[in-house]
Amino acid sequence: MVLERVWKGLLLVVAVAILVAAVFQLGIVSAPWSDDAADVRVLGDDGDLKAEVDVEVADTQQERYTGLSDHESLEPGDGMLFVHDDEDERTYVMREMDFDIDIVFVDADREITSIQHARAPEPGEDGENLRYTGDAQYVLEVPRGYANETEMAVGDTLEIDYEE
Known part of the structure; x- marks a missing residue:
């Protein structure tokens, strides 16, 4: 017994x-x-530093779904890094967003594949129809215009240091 x-x-x-x-x-x-934050550095073809971004890491399905929709704004140099298990075509929407962003799609080798400039939904829009697609394992979201200000470009690479 x-x-x-x-x-x-x-x-x-x-x-x-x-x-x-x-x-x-x-x-x-x-x-x-799990790591909730990271430091991301964007390096040009010549290895020169173009940008440094303090990011929140979204690496679960729920965190990726919510994204920045629960933020009121982003300061230059701040962002969110979405981490997926593998590289694939990803579509991001501007669901319930209050501000414009740049969406930087990054492949498994941490090379930028495309940069999309996304606007926030207007009154009466829910943002589901604002869709931005690119090939990525990582997606970096920063304030709109930050990618242009720092001269980020397709082919640049990311270094990611997870904070402990």
């Missing part, structure tokens, strides 16, 4: 551990030990 209770208890512990691991792995909940 005691042995049976021990086995049931162990089975319950294993089942809970598997469930918790699955929740974190699927990105339903952000792991408490």
Whole structure:
């Protein structure tokens, strides 16, 4: 009888551990030990520094869905870095955004593939129809005009240092 209770208890512990691991792995909940911020540097073809951006990292499905829609604005030098598991064609929308942004699509080798200048929805628009597409594993969002001010260009590379 005691042995049976021990086995049931162990089975319950294993089942809970598997469930918790699955929740974190699927990105339903952000792991408490995951990186929430990073420093991103944009380097030109010659290796010269073009821009430095302090970013929030969106690496779960929920964080990527919400994005910057819960922000009122971004200061120059601030942004959000969206991290995907692999490189693919990505479409970003301006759902519930309050301000314009530059959307920088970056491939698995951390090379910029395209830069889109996105406007915020106008009154009466929800932003779902404002769609911007590019090939990327990483997507960097910065205030509108920041990419032009810093002369970011297709072919530039990103260095990403996750903060601890």
